[in-house]
Amino acid sequence: MSLSFIIYLVINTLVVLAIAPLFVSIIKKVKAWTQGRQGPSLFQTYFNLAKLVKKETIYSAHSSWIMRITPLVSIAAILVAALFVPLVFVPEPVGGIGNIILLLYLLALAKFFMALAGLDAGSSFGGMGSSREMSISAIIEPTTIIVFAALAFVFKTLNVFTMFSASVASGTTSTPTLILLAISLFIILIVETSRIPVDNPETHLELTMIHEGMILEQSGPNLALMELSSAVKLTLLMALLINLIVPFGLSTTLTLGALVLAIVLFALKGTILAGIIGLFESSMAKMRFFRLPSLFAMAFFFSTLIIIIEVFA
Amino acid sequence: MIQETLFVIALLVFVAGILIPLATASRDQRIFRIVSHGCTVIGSAALGILALLVLLTGDGLSWTLYQPLPGCSLSVTIDRLAAFFLLLIAAVSACVALYTAEYVEHLEGGSRRNLLCACTNLFILAMALVVVSANTFAFLIFWELMAGCSFLLVMYDYAGPETRKAGIFYFVMTQLSTLFVLLGIVLLYGQTGSFAFTRTGVSLIATLAFIALLIGFSIKAGIIPFHKWLPYAHPASPTPISALMSGVMLKIAVYGLLRFLLDVFSPDLWWGILILILGIVSAVLGIIYALKEYDIKAMLAYSSIENTGIIFTGIGLYVIFASSGQPVIATISLLGALFHALNHAMFKSLLFLTAGSVVHATHTRDIEHMGGLVHRMPCTSALFFVGALAIAALPPLNGFASEILIFISFFSSVAVADPLFKVFLFLCLGLFALTSALSAACFVKAFGSIFLALPRSPESSRAQEVPFLMLLGPALLASACIVLGLFAAQLFLLVGLSVPIPDMFLVGLLLLAMAFLTFAVLYFTASREVRVTGTWGCGTPSLKPAMEYSGHGFSEPIEIIFSTVYRTEMKNERKFFDAKNCIFAEGTADIRLMKIFEEYLYLPVARFSYLAATKISRFQNGCLDTYLLYVFCAVIAIIVYLGWLA
DSSP: OOHHHHHHHHHHHHHHHHHHHHHHHHHHHHHHHHTTOOOOOTTHHHHHHHHHHHSOEEEETTOOHHHHHHHHHHHHHHHHHHHTSOSSBOOOOOTTTTBHHHHHHHHHHHHHHHHHHHHHTOOHHHHHHHHHHHHHHHHHHHHHHHHHHHHHHHHTOSBHHHHHHHHHHHOOOOOHHHHHHHHHHHHHHHHHTTOTTTOOTTOOOTTTOSHHHHTTTOOHHHHHHHHHHHHHHHHHHHHHHHHHHSOTTOBOSOOHHHHHHHHHHHHHHHHHHHHHHHHHHHTSOOOOGGGHHHHHHHHHHHHHHHHHHHHHO | OHHHHHHHHHHHHHHHHHHHHHHTTTOOOHHHHHHHHHHHHHHHHHHHHHHHHHHHHOOOEEEEEEEEETTEEEEEEEOHHHHHHHHHHHHHHHHHHHHHHHHGGGSSOTTHHHHHHHHHHHHHHHHHHHHHBSBHHHHHHHHHHHHHHHHHHHGGGTTSHHHHHHHHHHHHHHHHHHHHHHHHHHHHHHHHSSSBOOOOOSOHHHHHHHHHHHHHHHHHHTOTTSOTHHHHHHHHSOHHHHHHIIIIIHHHHHHHHHHHHHHTOOOOHHHHHHHHHHHHHHHHHHHHHHHHOOBHHHHHHHHHHHHHHHHHHHHHHHHHHHHTTOHHHHHHHHHHHHHHHHHHHHHHHHHHHHHHHHHHHHSOOBGGGOOOHHHHOHHHHHHHHHHHHHHTTOTTSHHHHHHHHHHHHHHGGGGOSOHHHHHHHHHHHHHHHHHHHHHHHHHHHHHHHHHSSSOSSHHHHTOOOOOTHHHHHHHHHHHHHHHHHHTHHHHHHHTTOOOOOOOHHHHHHHHHHHHHHHHHHHHHHSOOOEEEEOOOOTTOSSOOGGGSOOHHHHHHHHHHHTHHHHOEEEEEEEEESSTTSOSEEEEEEEEEEOOHHIIIIIHHHHHHHHHHHHHHGGGOOOOHHHHHHHHHHHHHHHHHHHHHHO
């Protein structure tokens, strides 16, 4: 493991931790604007996290070690997954870090623990959230894997690092496959980060909540970790989309100037994408749960289309 | 030389393990059973060391045990493939024996338990001998020995009506399997003129032999549509037997298929497609049925069907890539299939053993009557948890390490020439991904319902942790799951194979480092106040077990989404007093899960054979004159045949 890779580990983790709450705030702000409200400050998510960290932790008397370790496992798995998606600087891959299948399964690891924690306290809301989350994640899985396979197909590699290097080198943004890929990745992003029309991140109504239901029993610093990990997950999926489609500015050399430029550009591009997500969310209503499979089927055929185009091209 | 010595030691120790409890079958004393299990552990250790030696050095072993006739002998050859499966058998058997040494004492049946020990040893020995058979003749003999032993073991609790049904079902299926294997071997003998594992060319006979062998091995491996015996036989048999059958015996069928594919046949592309389709269908349907199951052992049985499906998928990909001239990807697929066989043996026997502990503690197999066991059986729950993580293919455990190999070979299907075929492979990839996501959902449900939240029955709230030995066996298997996962890349390098698998140890270290850093940061910055209080029950004074999410509730969304697969049949019959159907008199409503395979495949075949048997049995009228007539006709026929032939 070279020095530049270790520097990469530090930079990537710090950047993702610093920027993730901002993107969440931006989405909230855009949604507030479309509803004619002023909306919270752009730093509100940071304030919330700081406040939660200072609060006491409350555990249910029925809960077990699952409840206690889940926040740690969840944030660890998602931070490691974030290492698989270079935000601002792409080093040479080391020991299979950056493998796109492993990335997917690290996210699944966090989800597995979260779902168990939802069942742990014995509350029916938690169970409802876990059950719905696992069902959704199961039926979106074929689409996700086909999109990832299409990525591997287009870039002739399984490694996200190599894909990013290739897209920086070519710099093209307009091939039809990439646009189709962007649409599919956007759908996956919406589903995986529990956004409208799949789930509503704002609500605590038992009929609609999925992700929020699972973390209902978390409190204090643990809740802060859960919130932070879902923000990081959002950021890493956004980064995957951004750095594949509009890679310009992504640094492949480790110089201070290039890094600063890359960070600024990434923040800009992320802000725009977050704005798009906010508008997208504001433009539609949450779907009924059992209408979701047809949405996913659409996404599946979309991603299969990419493969077919690539195969016959 | 040392290989021969180890093999003889293992053989003798296993024979001792069979004979000692048999000789003392009249005396119900614990010491004999302990000696017998000790023999299993020692014999397995010897076999394990032998297998490791062969795997690492590549020096095999050939030996003839007994030669009744020239040309057919019971001989033994251990090459690396055999050694790999031998290692699998040895590792699982040793851990299961440790567990059984305690478990068997809690079984009913007095001195019949001695027979259980003897038969288990014979079963393990038979499986080991199948794997090391040097020719098809020995293979068939030991295969049948294995089948017979396993039938006796399933029938241990013979008085129960459920067991009897399961036993008969299993017996018919396993004999059917032997029949097809026999047919395949006879066809091959007709083709090559010897019982040796020699390569045959491409011919119609070879293809027919392959089909027969594939059906025979599929029945034994529980491939859909030949799977129905698994969910019957596993719940009925004692826990260690379920663990051995699911963990090891299914892999023996996989071994058989691989041995014939690698050494005998020259496979065609469509053979690979056939195996791939069988594998994918079993994987998807297996896990979908597992999600619907509430009997813990039946659920694990269905999940075994899924995992054998995954192994078959790997084998199918191997054949496909090998016959389209892609040896590198073919090797990756084959290694994925083999590695998954080993991993499944580890985590499935771990899950069966811990599930057996849970059943032992709660006296029920229904997961809806469990719950809250994490507080009462902390060690068992932790061990089951490792198994659940591994089977849900989560990094950095071993289930993921093998599934990623199959994923990689799927992703490499770009290399195949035919475009339509490429699309087909990508669709299979989608289904394959669905399988592993559904298995995560299935094991969240299993772990959640069994161990978390509040106990849902009085038995569950009185459950106690099991004794030490019943934890030791599973603990060894759990550590094997962790080691095989973390050091997968290094282990492949150790046996001299280079595979493009990510370094899981590095990932594990990173995970640990991240968790530790987060913990350290929170330790210094966050509030350390902790309060323990009741779960919010929406204003009711206390949370009742009936208010929790049950296993049924958990899988309901998936059941609705896949309702076309489950095929529930709803009957609604109503009678009314008046002509206009207004005043309701009586009626029945019935929602039933249709057993599609049983109703549309098994029963018609069974009815047809019964009908055919009734017709044929008319020849058997018990009258001596008729039999003399048959003999006379037969003699005439032979004379005519010989006359024409000459």
